[in-house]
Amino acid sequence: MPYIVVNEKFCKGCGLCVNFCPKKVLRISDRLNSKGYYVSELYDQPNCIGCAICARMCPDVAISVYKEDK
Amino acid sequence: MPYIVVNEKFCKGCGLCVNFCPKKVLRISDRLNSKGYYVSELYDQPNCIGCAICARMCPDVAISVYKEDK
Amino acid sequence: MTEDLIIAGFGGQGVMSMGQMLAYAGLSEDKNVLWMPAYGPETRGGFANCTVIVSDEEIGSPVVSHPKAVIVLNLPSLDKFEDAVVPGGVLVVNTSLVNREPKRTDIDIVHVPASDIANEIGSSRAANMVALGAFLAHKPIISIEAVKNTLKKVFAAKPQVIPLNEKALDRGAEAARVQAAV
Amino acid sequence: MTEDLIIAGFGGQGVMSMGQMLAYAGLSEDKNVLWMPAYGPETRGGFANCTVIVSDEEIGSPVVSHPKAVIVLNLPSLDKFEDAVVPGGVLVVNTSLVNREPKRTDIDIVHVPASDIANEIGSSRAANMVALGAFLAHKPIISIEAVKNTLKKVFAAKPQVIPLNEKALDRGAEAARVQAAV
Amino acid sequence: MKVVFERPEALQNVPFTYCAGCTHGIIHRMVAEAIDSLGIREKTIGVSPVGCAVFAYDFFNCDVVAAAHGRAPAVATGIKRSHPDKYLFTYQGDGDLAAIGTAEIVHAAARGERITVIFVNNAIYGMTGGQMAPTTLLGQKTDTTPYGRDARANGLPIRVCELLQSLDGVAYIERVSTHDPKHVLQAQKAIKKAFQYQVEDKGFTLIELLSTCPSNWGMTPVESLKWLEENMLPYYKLGVYKDIG
Amino acid sequence: MKVVFERPEALQNVPFTYCAGCTHGIIHRMVAEAIDSLGIREKTIGVSPVGCAVFAYDFFNCDVVAAAHGRAPAVATGIKRSHPDKYLFTYQGDGDLAAIGTAEIVHAAARGERITVIFVNNAIYGMTGGQMAPTTLLGQKTDTTPYGRDARANGLPIRVCELLQSLDGVAYIERVSTHDPKHVLQAQKAIKKAFQYQVEDKGFTLIELLSTCPSNWGMTPVESLKWLEENMLPYYKLGVYKDIG
Amino acid sequence: MSEKKLMKGNEAIGEAAITAGCRHFFGYPITPQSELPAYLSKRMPQVEGVFLQAESEVSAINMVYGAAASGVRVMTSSSSPGVSLKQEGISYLASSELPSVVCNIMRAGPGLGTIQPSQSDYFQAVKGGGHGDYHCLVLAPNSVQEIVDLVRLAFDLADHYKNPAMILIDGVLGQMMEPVDFGNYKPTFVEKPWAANGCKDRKPNAITSIHIDPKDMEQHNLRLQKKYALISEKEQRSEEWMMEDADIMVASYGMTSRIVKSAIRKAREEGIKVGLFRPITLWPFPEKKLDENINRVKEILVVELSAGQMIEDIKLVNNGRLPVSFHGRMGGMTPSVEDIYDEIKKIHDRLTVKA
Amino acid sequence: MSEKKLMKGNEAIGEAAITAGCRHFFGYPITPQSELPAYLSKRMPQVEGVFLQAESEVSAINMVYGAAASGVRVMTSSSSPGVSLKQEGISYLASSELPSVVCNIMRAGPGLGTIQPSQSDYFQAVKGGGHGDYHCLVLAPNSVQEIVDLVRLAFDLADHYKNPAMILIDGVLGQMMEPVDFGNYKPTFVEKPWAANGCKDRKPNAITSIHIDPKDMEQHNLRLQKKYALISEKEQRSEEWMMEDADIMVASYGMTSRIVKSAIRKAREEGIKVGLFRPITLWPFPEKKLDENINRVKEILVVELSAGQMIEDIKLVNNGRLPVSFHGRMGGMTPSVEDIYDEIKKIHDRLTVKA
Ligand SMILES: Cc1ncc(C[n+]2csc(CCOP(=O)(O)OP(=O)(O)O)c2C)c(N)n1
Ligand SMILES: Cc1ncc(C[n+]2csc(CCOP(=O)(O)OP(=O)(O)O)c2C)c(N)n1
Ligand code: SF4
Ligand code: SF4
Ligand code: SF4
Ligand code: SF4
Ligand code: SF4
Ligand code: SF4
Ligand SMILES: [Mg+2]
């Protein structure tokens, strides 16, 4: 099953990934990172389709996307 | 009969008036002005038609054109 | 008598306007005042602090290395300014965002959960005023009244925010007084 | 021994190249030489002059207010430089374009109808070389041979112009000699 | 599992200093990916501007020279003419490129300088705190147009692609946007193509990217993208302005 | 007898310092006649460039301010913004306007500055002795392109009218020529129209005039006009590039 | 009596200019002076004035050239790198003798440097960063109130002498707030019959800086030098503070002088006889007053935010009479009161040992 | 032995640069330096070098910035107004420590002025016409041969110290012809591992002048100052001529020093003990040699084509020891040998009366 990983050191909680995820499987968490930003999280992994739209829209290049090796 | 007057103080003998006069009534004379230029002259006044083409092409605005008052 | 104060936090916490408010209030009490900002680099969202000097005399240096008081609204500001306060001076700490105790023992420390109180009364933006209220309650270099009057002038165009700010000042002052009483 | 010379005329008369030729020739005779141009304003067709210094010693000032010789190719140049020549110096005048007598009586004056002679031998452009020939005949600060050798080098790419220039030098020299003989 | 999207090699592994949600970051990534995809990282030299991207030398994992405000095309020219076998890109904001740097960009284009210009149009001066840019829209309020930009008082916005397209040295100019995933994909293609043209020695290339400035526009990042779409797109028409093919 | 052609009032009664046969002089006359015909001499302020026309303040019989090289549009802007009721013209060469002054002309046009620009394109730097200009043609030999202008080494010529036409502040741009009486007449009309538009407060106006430089082209005046016609006209197409009517 | 307002230094420049009758401002954004264009973009339209953001500093200074040539009061402002770009224009303004006011809110250089305060453009301002022999009047206030006073003075002097005037401050002074009193000043306007503003009922005016014949250009230079000598004779300004009985003179200008004042207070508390000599006009340099003071004191300390620039002018006046020492900070750093106090103390101890 | 060529000063700059391994020139036309770009536009293609006429001086200096950052030897040239436009760029070059050579063939200012020779950009060159505390190495040859020698030295020193170097001459020297011998010089090339020329097999290089944290910027400034101190220690150059027994020292540089030499010859013929002190490096100023000489002579005369600029550096070293007088011409005029002789004579008479 595809999934994404948010590099919390980089994330600034801007919400663009959340806004554009077609599956609405992301949200801004209540976890503060060291810079004082609430970071994004994948809260509904099973529905992630690995489309990488979130990653493409992430201004801080904080998202890696993983998919099955076919 | 139309005629033109060359202001010899201004003329630099460039020959543009001579070149463009449709009636070929102008020529570069052998008179040097104070700046050392051979000035232009109207040598065939009777054939001047007062078209002012010479004046229009004179870069030194050295030519005045006269015509009968009608 | 010259009083000087550094207020520090991050951009957006209202550090600058809080300092200006104090300077305005000082001016209204016919004092000599000076407000000096210090921004981070040209890029956004960094740390910000300002210096406020209130005095009966001509004000000399705007650069104060050892202020008589410091208000810190977040942790990095505590780290940066704790050591600067003169012995016997005052340090106001926004405990809502600072999760460690100051180490200094030779100064007065005023703890105030400014952000929490601000949220409580309606807007996290008012944390600065809560902290200011706490400071002035502890060390009335300017009367809270003067600050309230200043508020009215400054916000003449949007009077709706005045009550909130007044309340913030009062709640801050209260918190400081309770603490002093303890 | 230091010889200095100013050559003056209007732009296009070959004043500059004539001076350079002399400097080249001096160099070929292992002298110290200096050539310095002076142009009119940035706009075209004004007056031009250059200074040439030929010396056995190190050359000091390139700016010569009182040269030992002056060659003038036109009237304004005579007006400008007549007074500059040191007493006992030489003044070469292109009588073809100068319609007055110099006033100085304390210097040698060499008259040469340089432009006329140049026209005669085929090109008005060679007037400068005629004047140079006249000058060198009168005052051989450099041998005419050296100048001719220089000509060959400088015009290596267009050898067809060399004979004309050589002739110009000779005719100028001749005119000066005739005059001296008279 | 296989990683299908990760940080490109041509980016350093450090966080950007841009504000949260600022599309400068997306553009950085796309530039880095273009470089990686052509395998030219070690032969690429970037020229950073004065503007929010002034620290780009900390972000790109290739040699970077920081130019004076507006002069990146001249600096890039100096480098390219010294190392014709290297690939040069400038990264410039709208103040940098279209105001103080107008002469430099026009002439680099006219010379057909073999460089790729990444032009970030956010309709404002980001770094200095939100003053009017040459690309600020009519009516837009900024720090120096407090009553909204007025044509008579403040002049009209400049469209850079339209301005440069007449120059014979230009090989490829396109205007793209960053306001949604589809447009970001298009933008990415355009950037790669520009670098490709440089590799093929075709001439001057420039990609204009419509971008946001949430901080100085006073909006959230999501609102900013919407504002871009609704206000900038109508005036700054997307598309290819020149392509010598 | 009546005089049907004489020196316009807006010219001083002194000879020009231009070389014999240089069309700068024809252009001066046409500007002066446009001013006279609109009766605005006492309300007109000229801005002279650095270039052969640097002494224009001696020639025009109106107030003239001599700008630094390339900055005439900025200087004119400073004056116009101080005296909106006056009429401003700049008189600029191709080096002045299209090289060092690129930013100034682009932005004056973009602002729709109410000024009239007289742009004299003679494909060379006249005053400094014949170096390459931005408008020097490919193959043309100059003091700094001794082997002829080469696109790769020296860049391609800039067409100013084409460059500026996309700018919204422009009211009127036309390219005309001075190489024969017919074209001079056309040029004269264009110049007058540009001033007319300024009087009517329509926006930025610019007339590009193809012009000669016999001295640095190394030709006689008559040959120069022919060279202009044969070489410049094909690349610099005459015509109206913008006219908001 | 007029009311005091709390204002940032940069904003005070703007308001002072407006009260001085300036209705034309041309500028380009740069930190740390951005409050000034922001302020004027609001205020100018309210007084029917012109605020125009130019496409560059080069363009801005040439717009100033045009406006000044046409006879209006005009101002521009920038910070160090931007002021470097204006050098050609400033040289032109000086040569064409056009009254105008240029503000440099200095930041730390060289290069892009940083946005923090500095005084490292002193040489550029007073020796002429542009080409040729010329001078701007250079005024260096040290408080927001003095900013107001000197900006007004700058406009009046610029008109009077037909010369560009420069306001030279550092970023701290530009951004800090202090109370100011705008008082009842009225600008001294002068007739400008030379201005290029349309030749109705007179001969055309020409404004230029070219004098192609070197004889003319030399005459022009001699005229300028004569004017500079006159300005130098008449317009030197400085402040002496606690100098009456001082043994040690600290020379410092602008914001730095206030840190010095605090240090002097501290030293005085300990009985050290030290005073401040503060140039207010950096050009003309207050040589006369400085000279008098040098005759009275025993040693000089110069404090600047630079590697040592004004110190050269101090030394030129001192001409070997007294020892001169230096304390400077660079790169946007400012010295503390304690640092300066320490320097004073060192000198004091040295002098005590000697005596 | 190599043959002597007759060359214009401006052309000699170009040929010297080529022999120094410079293959990149970026410039913009201006009188009186046009012979240099004309020469290099011919020569560069012959040696597979780059001659590029930029759209402006601002652009040219920034092309130099790029080329220097990428590690090649690079040069630009201009004359006074054009050099003013380069001031921001020069400050950037100095701050980023980029080796490069900038030539200023001075003409008379301020403003557009005239195209005749001048030395009125001395302050701009040595005090820093740009913003911030920085220095260019400034070399002032006085003959065409010395132009060749110093242009080569400029490239070598620029590389060695990672610093911009300036060749400062006047228009006469640029346009006059003298014989030159190009000899057998070989440039001293240094490794430039810092250069931005592609990061193959190494970490990326960054070239920048921004140090946003003032602490860093101060450290950067301190490093620069240390370098400047080292240069000042090692690279002072000057010529002393007839100074052994001199009572009067005439200080002068560049072309002017040759007029002075002629005047000294004349004075010596009459038994006046006078000599020349000629700074060859204007920065670093040859303080050490000057100091020694001041200890030996009785009076100083400074001759410049300006209102008096280098005289300040002379006075700073003199520090009150000797009387210093000045003779200058401006606006493109040059003093005659007689003028300078007269000044020397006056001083001589004064000294004789005294004795
Ligand atoms: C010569 C000079 N002038 C002005 C500045 C100040 N400055 C820094 S960044 C900037 C504008 C930035 O805007 P833009 O280029 O649009 O980039 P953004 O920050 O929006 O990405 C300005 C004016 C400077 N550093 N140097
Ligand atoms: C800042 C500056 N750079 C360069 C120059 C030298 N300069 C004088 S005129 C000129 C070019 C003139 O050419 P153009 O504008 O085409 O006018 P033209 O003489 O051909 O009419 C140049 C480069 C200068 N005076 N100032
Ligand atoms: S887009 Fe990137 S930075 Fe923004 S919230 Fe998502 S992961 Fe974080
Ligand atoms: S990969 Fe696609 S589905 Fe998965 S989180 Fe990202 S945007 Fe949503
Ligand atoms: S066109 Fe004018 S300048 Fe030329 S020859 Fe005729 S009258 Fe003389
Ligand atoms: S008016 Fe016409 S016909 Fe008469 S001379 Fe002039 S051009 Fe010839
Ligand atoms: S200020 Fe604007 S452009 Fe700059 S980083 Fe922030 S959001 Fe982006
Ligand atoms: S140099 Fe050329 S452009 Fe200048 S006046 Fe002479 S011919 Fe005309
Ligand atoms: Mg921007």
Ligand SMILES: [Mg+2]
């Ligand atoms: Mg031209």
